[in-house]
Amino acid sequence: MGLSLNARAALVSMALLAAFLLVWQLAVGGVGKKAEPVDPAYAALVGATATTGQSAMPGPAAVGATLWGHLSDPFYDKGPNDKGVGIQLAYSLGRVLTGYGLAVLVAVPLGFLIGMSPLMSRALDPFIQVLKPISPLAWMPLALYTIKDSNTSAIFVIFICSLWPMLLNTAFGVANVRRDWLNVARTLELGWFRTAYSVILPAAAPTILTGMRISIGIAWLVIVAAEMLVGGTGIGYFVWNEWNNLSITNVINAILFIGLVGMLLDFMIGRLQKLVSYVE
Amino acid sequence: MSFDDPFDARRSLKAGGCSCGHHHSEAEHEAAARAEQRATAADEHGRLERVVSLAVVRALFPHEAGRRAFLTAVGASTAAAAIAQFFPLGTAIEAFADASKPEKTDLKVGFIPITCATPIIMAHPMGFYAKHGLNVEVIKTAGWAVIRDKTLNKEYDAAHMLSPMPLAITMGVGSTAIPYTMPAVENINGQAITLSIKHKDKRDPKSWKGFKFAVPFDYSMHNYLLRYYLAEHGLDPDQDVQIRAVPPPEMVANLRADNIDGFLAPDPVNQRAVYDGVGFIHVLSKEIWNRHPCCAFAASKEFVTGSPNTYKALLKAIIDATAFATKPENRKEIAAAIAPPNYLNQPVTVVEQVLTGTFADGLGTVQTVPDRIDFDPFPWESFAVWIMTQMKRWGQIKGDVDYKAIAKQVYLATDTAGLMKELGLAAPDTTSKGFEVMGKPFDPDKPDEYIASFAIKRT
Numbered sequence: 001m002g003l004s005l006n007a008r009a010a011l012v013s014m015a016l017l018a019a020f021l022l023v024w025q026l027a028v029g030g031v032g033k034k035a036e037p038v039d040p041a042y043a044a045l046v047g048a049t050a051t052t053g054q055s056a057m058p059g060p061a062a063v064g065a066t067l068w069g070h071l072s073d074p075f076y077d078k079g080p081n082d083k084g085v086g087i088q089l090a091y092s093l094g095r096v097l098t099g100y101g102l103a104v105l106v107a108v109p110l111g112f113l114i115g116m117s118p119l120m121s122r123a124l125d126p127f128i129q130v131l132k133p134i135s136p137l138a139w140m141p142l143a144l145y146t147i148k149d150s151n152t153s154a155i156f157v158i159f160i161c162s163l164w165p166m167l168l169n170t171a172f173g174v175a176n177v178r179r180d181w182l183n184v185a186r187t188l189e190l191g192w193f194r195t196a197y198s199v200i201l202p203a204a205a206p207t208i209l210t211g212m213r214i215s216i217g218i219a220w221l222v223i224v225a226a227e228m229l230v231g232g233t234g235i236g237y238f239v240w241n242e243w244n245n246l247s248i249t250n251v252i253n254a255i256l257f258i259g260l261v262g263m264l265l266d267f268m269i270g271r272l273q274k275l276v277s278y279v280e
Numbered sequence: 281m282s283f284d285d286p287f288d289a290r291r292s293l294k295a296g297g298c299s300c301g302h303h304h305s306e307a308e309h310e311a312a313a314r315a316e317q318r319a320t321a322a323d324e325h326g327r328l329e330r331v332v333s334l335a336v337v338r339a340l341f342p343h344e345a346g347r348r349a350f351l352t353a354v355g356a357s358t359a360a361a362a363i364a365q366f367f368p369l370g371t372a373i374e375a376f377a378d379a380s381k382p383e384k385t386d387l388k389v390g391f392i393p394i395t396c397a398t399p400i401i402m403a404h405p406m407g408f409y410a411k412h413g414l415n416v417e418v419i420k421t422a423g424w425a426v427i428r429d430k431t432l433n434k435e436y437d438a439a440h441m442l443s444p445m446p447l448a449i450t451m452g453v454g455s456t457a458i459p460y461t462m463p464a465v466e467n468i469n470g471q472a473i474t475l476s477i478k479h480k481d482k483r484d485p486k487s488w489k490g491f492k493f494a495v496p497f498d499y500s501m502h503n504y505l506l507r508y509y510l511a512e513h514g515l516d517p518d519q520d521v522q523i524r525a526v527p528p529p530e531m532v533a534n535l536r537a538d539n540i541d542g543f544l545a546p547d548p549v550n551q552r553a554v555y556d557g558v559g560f561i562h563v564l565s566k567e568i569w570n571r572h573p574c575c576a577f578a579a580s581k582e583f584v585t586g587s588p589n590t591y592k593a594l595l596k597a598i599i600d601a602t603a604f605a606t607k608p609e610n611r612k613e614i615a616a617a618i619a620p621p622n623y624l625n626q627p628v629t630v631v632e633q634v635l636t637g638t639f640a641d642g643l644g645t646v647q648t649v650p651d652r653i654d655f656d657p658f659p660w661e662s663f664a665v666w667i668m669t670q671m672k673r674w675g676q677i678k679g680d681v682d683y684k685a686i687a688k689q690v691y692l693a694t695d696t697a698g699l700m701k702e703l704g705l706a707a708p709d710t711t712s713k714g715f716e717v718m719g720k721p722f723d724p725d726k727p728d729e730y731i732a733s734f735a736i737k738r739t
Contacts, residue, residue, distance in 0.1 A: 045633055045640035047555045081420040082622035144426075148433040231422040240422055244393055244529035245625040246556060 099158025111170025150230040162215035169211025173204030205276040383587040390439040396575035403601040438579040459581035466575040470653030471565035475542035485513035494526035494543035504670040506544035547634040560642025611635040659691040662724035675738035
């Protein structure tokens with residue numbers, strides 16, 4: 001075998017994709033139930049699903065065609081309720097990055113504090129455990145009611161949902177810095193701030209980044225749900241709007257976009273994580 | 281110009297003269313009035329100046345004797361100049377001229393993508409907002425709870441709501457109590473009971489025991505009409521079937537997935553179920569109560585009183601659009617205007633079938649019902665009373681209800697009638713009328729007796 005492992009993996013991936021597309025095409029391409037012949041005046045008033053029994057599920061070719069449509073004109077703006085997919089993704093990314101950025105600003109310092117103090121760690125633990133598993137959609141009515149602005153509410157929901165993994169990971173990483181290193185710092189008579197900055201932070205950085213990586217994934221999951229609820233703009237609104245039109249083709253397209261952007265976000269934090277990891 | 285006051289009970293009405301008493305005959309009076317009208321139109325600013333300075337002089341000298349003494353002492357023109365010295369007449373005149381201009385022209389109006397919102401939506405692409413000097417953005421919204429919250433948050437200046445919602449919000453049922461108003465009904469009729477295609481042989485409601493139904497919202501005409509219809513057929517809507525609130529866009533998907541057996545929903549949802557071959561139209565809502573109200577144009581009391589000119593211009597645009605939509609010959613054009621992704625996001629043929637009333641019923645027949653949906657902006661106060669009787673009947677509100685007072689406070693029938701007349705439309709003289717629901721007459725003066733007359737109720 002002259003090919004590298006990577007090349008072979010790529011080949012298998014391609015083969016899997018091709019098989020998937022083939023199965024998909026075969027699954028939807030077959031003629032559905034034979035419908036009774038209908039009056040042409042009546043047939044003109046209803047869709048193909050009702051008259052020919054054709055499956056409502058689009059094939060890969062139809063999805064590919066609309067995908068091309070979206071990619072060739074991603075930034076059109078035909079009024080407040082109809083914008084290109086590029087603009088929608090930009091709105092979603094803007095919200096995610098704002099909410100996530102705020103969460104980083106709060107979670108990392110707070111996590112440090114909790115990690116360095118066993119007392120705070122135990123005192124705050126029950127609150128964190130209760131707040132952590134709450135679904136974004138459960139926060140939404142409360143946020144809309146108190147914040148009184150749908151865009152800020154969406155950002156708040158992202159903030160609150162991406163906060164906990166970062167907080168817990170930071171606290172865990174800080175609490176588990178090796179005793180030896182802290183003892184060395186103490187021997188060298190480093191101040192509190194110096195210890196935190198040049199010993200604990202580098203030691204805990206990989207764990208903190210892991211928390212950040214989990215959080216960005218959650219933030220991206222949350223935005224779609226939040227935007228489906230508050231509407232207006234964003235990729236979540238796009239999915240809802242196409243659902244409203246029962247356009248499965250466009251929903252599949254949106255799923256693809258959401259997946260790709262999520263992968264990109266994860267990849268970026270992954271690179272960052274590699275930068276700070278170290279070998280003992 | 282004539283300051284002929286219609287409220288003046290002592291106005292001279294002497295025979296042979298004219299209505300103002302200054303001319304010898306009515307014809308002469310009219311000729312003078314016309315000449316005056318031409319003059320005032322040419323000199324609008326001069327007229328304003330006169331009106332405002334008159335008001336100022338009257339305010340400065342409340343007593344006639346004092347004013348006369350001052351005027352004879354210094355002369356009229358000196359007096360005017362003297363007043364202008366210390367009173368900013370120019371500013372006052374400008375402020376007076378501004379009084380009829382909208383306080384703000386950039387507005388946001390929320391809507392749910394259903395054909396009930398036709399006047400609100402079409403007023404945008406067809407230019408009715410622009411015609412009345414407004415720059416309105418119509419924003420598509422995901423559901424009734426969200427549209428309520430966004431309007432209460434003032435993200436929207438006004439919104440498309442279900443006609444029971446302003447009543448519920450005002451009474452604080454299912455929401456914080458905030459005085460709300462409903463100056464116009466969007467549409468009448470236009471709903472239907474749609475059943476899953478697998479039930480096409482179960483046309484008798486008595487065979488519907490155990491069915492799961494969807495309605496758009498708890499406080500909706502759909503909920504009340506469906507409950508009424510079921511109860512008239514002997515089914516208890518709380519015991520024999522299940523009724524749940526599902527946002528309209530999700531209804532067809534749920535019907536296809538077999539999560540529900542049917543729904544009483546706004547269009548285009550019913551027609552879309554037929555279009556996709558998953559349901560059939562069992563009965564149009566007009567057969568339950570012909571010319572029933574459905575959706576509404578609603579705004580907070582604060583908006584109505586805080587920016588009265590904007591409110592007036594907006595309501596005028598809506599009434600104007602509604603009047604245009606009433607004409608059957610305009611319906612195709614409207615369907616094409618509101619079907620694109622920016623508005624309803626539906627196939628044009630679906631919207632067209634709803635608006636023109638020539639539609640496929642899902643059972644292989646093409647039906648023609650021109651008034652399947654119709655448009656009439658007048659918010660009859662008796663509609664509100666009926667809605668409150670149903671709220672009480674199904675236990676949404678408890679205790680004594682001051683039906684008449686709440687109806688009057690929320691359904692601004694008098695405002696609507698005034699603006700309808702301004703636009704040259706025929707407006708009713710009363711604000712209350714009786715009607716029949718499934719053949720049973722409703723008397724708005726006896727709401728409690730009406731509730732008591734039902735066998736199935738939750739009171």
